[in-house]
Every structure is written in C-alpha cells, then in structure tokens.
Amino acid sequence: MTVIAERLTQYAHGGGCACKIPPGELEDVVAGLTAAPRDPNGELLVGLDTGDDAAVVRMPGSPDAVVATADFFTPVVDDPYDWGRIAAANALSDVYAVGGRPLVAVNLLAWPRDVLPFDLAREVLRGGLDVAALAGCHVGGGHSVDDPEPKYGMAVTGVADPDRLLRNDTGAPGLPLTLTKPLGVGVLNNRHKATGEVFPQAVAAMTALNRDASAAALGAGARCATDVTGFGLLGHLYKLARASGVTAVVDATAVPYLDGARAAVRDGFVSGGTRRNLDWVAVHTDFGAADEETRLLLADAQTSGGLLVAGEVPGHPVIGELVPRAEHALLVR
Incomplete structure (x- = not known):
C-alpha cells in the first residue's frame, strides 16, 4: 500500500548537506588516492x-578545460519542488x-x-530542471535507483x-575574505524538519545560483575560492587555509546570518553534522572570545551556501583576511 507522505524530511536521517560523511572520516577514506601518478601529461588541473x-x-587542442562534479543529498525541505531546486543549485x-x-x-x-x-519525484525533478534552465544548463536524463531513503x-x-x-x-x-551568502540555513532546516515551520529566507538563499558571484569574483581578479556547504564556513575555510599554507582570520561580527538563525541555535536546533564540523x-x-553560539553558526552545515572568495567581490561583505x-590555521576575532 502506498503511503502519501506530507513531510519528505521525515524520510531522511539527515537533511541536505548535513547528511555528508564527516570531513575527518572522509579524509581518512580518500587519503593516498590522488591521481597524479596516472596523469603524466598534467591534464588534470584540479583533482x-x-x-x-x-x-x-x-x-x-582546446582553449577550454572540462569541469566535472556530482552532488546529491536527502530532503532538506518538505516541498518536493523546492528540494529539487535546492539540490540542483547546490550541484551547479x-x-x-x-x-x-x-x-x-x-x-x-x-x-x-x-x-x-x-x-512527488516528478516535482523534485521539475524543480531541478527549472533551476538548470535558469543557469543555462542542459539536462540530459540521468539515473535512478530504488532506495529506502529519498x-x-x-x-x-x-x-x-x-x-x-x-x-x-x-x-x-x-x-581579504568575502562571503557571498549569509550563514544559518543548517539550523533553520533542522528547525523545519523538527517542527514543520517554513523559512522562506532559507529557501531563497539555497535556491539562489552562485553564477553571478563567481563571475564577479573572476572579474575582480580573484584566483582562490571555495563554496560553503556541508562542512560549514570554518570547515571549508580550514581546507582553503591548509591548501594555501596560510592562516585565515575571521571577523565574527562581520559574518552575515539569516534571520532566525541565532534563535534556532539558542533553541537547540543544531544538527549532528554541525557539531561534527566544529569538533573537526x-x-x-x-x-578567541567567540561564544558557543557563534562557534556553532560558523560551523553550521550549509546546503547550497555561498562562495568564500580570497579577494573582494563587489556587493558582498568582507568577513576576514588571509595572513x-x-x-593555528584559523583565528576567530
């Protein structure tokens, strides 16, 4: 018998990018699996x-390089169309x-x-198709499996x-360090999953493409960036600082947050993924003097978050600098 589900998030053990394998565990898994020995011609520019x-x-023989990626996750919101839009924006x-x-x-x-x-699956796919169309990206089919968890x-x-x-x-x-979307979708999504309360500001942030921010960063001459997703701002910034051999300083008072994010932390809607990020x-x-609430928000597991750019990006706040x-690789001030 088919059960009509009103709340997709109740079928997920963790929502959105918070369902990722913890960063420390993942690094242990992939340690030593670089492709350099199998790339004698240096064609793999980023691996x-x-x-x-x-x-x-x-x-x-071409002036272009090919970019390849894949990203998928469990329901982060109950609305199937919005989930499809968010997942597509996140992958793009x-x-x-x-x-x-x-x-x-x-x-x-x-x-x-x-x-x-x-x-419901049709609505999810429709959401993904609409966001891909907005990005000017073709969608050519795909792959599906029968799975206990959507x-x-x-x-x-x-x-x-x-x-x-x-x-x-x-x-x-x-x-300087620039952040192009506010933090806080993780705790708001966790509150949504627990209570059913809908947060349009979080959905709007997650469905917004990073296309314009990327173009603006390139136009401003930036050469260093990452996006902020499941490992939180601090997790992704740590990877950037480690890879670049620098220390990153974050001005906690300059970091933007979505309305309701701090209240969600105070009320206890913090995912296990966020706590694992902070531990890592x-x-x-x-x-420094950052309190627990601020630490949790800086480690909040984002879904379809913004770009974190080493450089100034017009129209977006500077939240720190590289030194x-x-x-320590990270300093919070």
Whole structure:
C-alpha cells in the first residue's frame, strides 16, 4: 500500500548537506588516492589533492578545460519542488566555485518506490530542471535507483578557462575574505524538519545560483575560492587555509546570518553534522572570545551556501583576511 507522505524530511536521517560523511572520516577514506601518478601529461588541473569543489581537466587542442562534479543529498525541505531546486543549485555551485560555466547535467535520483508516490519525484525533478534552465544548463536524463531513503542531485559537466580558475590552494597573505551568502540555513532546516515551520529566507538563499558571484569574483581578479556547504564556513575555510599554507582570520561580527538563525541555535536546533564540523576544526582554530553560539553558526552545515572568495567581490561583505601561517590555521576575532 502506498503511503502519501506530507513531510519528505521525515524520510531522511539527515537533511541536505548535513547528511555528508564527516570531513575527518572522509579524509581518512580518500587519503593516498590522488591521481597524479596516472596523469603524466598534467591534464588534470584540479583533482583530489586539496579537496577542491570540482575536477578540472585540460582538453588537448582546446582553449577550454572540462569541469566535472556530482552532488546529491536527502530532503532538506518538505516541498518536493523546492528540494529539487535546492539540490540542483547546490550541484551547479561546484562548477561556479572553480570559476566554470555549467553545460549539461544528468539527474541522480534515489526513491523509495513502494513508500512515496512518484508524483512527488516528478516535482523534485521539475524543480531541478527549472533551476538548470535558469543557469543555462542542459539536462540530459540521468539515473535512478530504488532506495529506502529519498535522495536527489545532479552530475554536472561544465567548461572553464584553464588560466583563470578559482582554486582553494592559491590564497596568499594580505587577501581579504568575502562571503557571498549569509550563514544559518543548517539550523533553520533542522528547525523545519523538527517542527514543520517554513523559512522562506532559507529557501531563497539555497535556491539562489552562485553564477553571478563567481563571475564577479573572476572579474575582480580573484584566483582562490571555495563554496560553503556541508562542512560549514570554518570547515571549508580550514581546507582553503591548509591548501594555501596560510592562516585565515575571521571577523565574527562581520559574518552575515539569516534571520532566525541565532534563535534556532539558542533553541537547540543544531544538527549532528554541525557539531561534527566544529569538533573537526576546533584543534586547528583559535576561537578567541567567540561564544558557543557563534562557534556553532560558523560551523553550521550549509546546503547550497555561498562562495568564500580570497579577494573582494563587489556587493558582498568582507568577513576576514588571509595572513602568514601562524600556530593555528584559523583565528576567530
């Protein structure tokens, strides 16, 4: 018998990018799996080495490089159309985060076919299709499996100028840090899952493409960036600082947050993924006088978050700077 589910998030053990494997555990899994020994011609420009957002491969005889990525996750909101839009924007973000332009995507769908009606799956796919169309990205089919837990996302292929990439290992002392979306979707999504309360400001942030921010960063001459997703601002910033051999200083008072985010933390709507993020970066961070609420928000597991750029991006706040490497990779002030 088919059960009509009113709340998709109740079928997920964790919502959105908060369902990722914890960063420390993931790094243990992929340790030593770099592709350099199998790339004698140096065609792989961005690979596994520094944990960048997408793979980038130089095409012999072409001025372009190919960008490839995949991203999918469990329901982050109950509305299936919005979930599809969010998941697509999140997958496309990996291409924008390396300075690329998405060309074509294929759907990745896992669906409990005996539990959830396919009308809901159709709405998820429609949401993904609409956001891809907004990005000017073709969608050419995809792959589906019968799964006890619903999951959706996309594998995306794009192109980029190999001489104008955004990487996480090209930061340098003296560069400002710019964040292009406010934090807080993780705790708001967790509150939504627990209570059913809807937060339009979180949905708007998650469905917004990082296309314009990426173009603005490249136009301003930036060469170092990452996007902020499941590992939180501090987790992704730590990876950038480590890869670039610098220390990142965060001005906690300059970081923007969504309305309701601090209240959600105070009321206890903090995901396990966010707490694992904080545990992972704590040993590498001097938190100064930052309180627990601020620490949790800085580690909040984002879904389809903004770009974190080493450089100024017009229209977006500067939240810190890169300095020469000190005792800690991260300093919160």
